[in-house]
Amino acid sequence: MAALNGTDLIALVATATELPQDVVNRVLDATSNISGERVRAGDKVTIPHIGSFEYRAPRARRYRSQQTGEMETSITKPGCKFTPKRAWIGG
Numbered sequence: 001m002a003a004l005n006g007t008d009l010i011a012l013v014a015t016a017t018e019l020p021q022d023v024v025n026r027v028l029d030a031t032s033n034i035s036g037e038r039v040r041a042g043d044k045v046t047i048p049h050i051g052s053f054e055y056r057a058p059r060a061r062r063y064r065s066q067q068t069g070e071m072e073t074s075i076t077k078p079g080c081k082f083t084p085k086r087a088w089i090g091g
Contacts, residue, residue, distance in 0.1 A: 039080055051084040 004012075010028065014021040035045045039053050046052040056079040065072050 049085060049087075051082055054081045054083070055079075056081050 006028075010021050010024050013019075013028075014024045017024065031047070035047065035053060038045050039055050042055050044052055044054045058075050058078050060073050061076055062071055062073055064070070
């Protein structure tokens with residue numbers, strides 16, 4: 001199955017909604033920008049019929065160094081967790 005790129009998604013949504021592609025593009029851009037700002041602020045963002053996004057804060061992880069055998073700590077990078085709606089995963 002081929003990947004669906006942004007241009008193709010905009011065209012499909014424009015056709016399905018009978019809206020111009022530039023309007024669909026602006027709506028998707030605004031949704032992305034607002035969602036990103038809210039997730040970075042620590043809020044959980046739910047997009048109806050798609051899923052939810054949550055900020056993942058950096059956290060410490062302990063591990064044993066293979067070279068020295070001593071316990072060391074590394075900090076994970078911040079990230080974003082996406083949870084799809086159950087309908088997407090067959091539930």
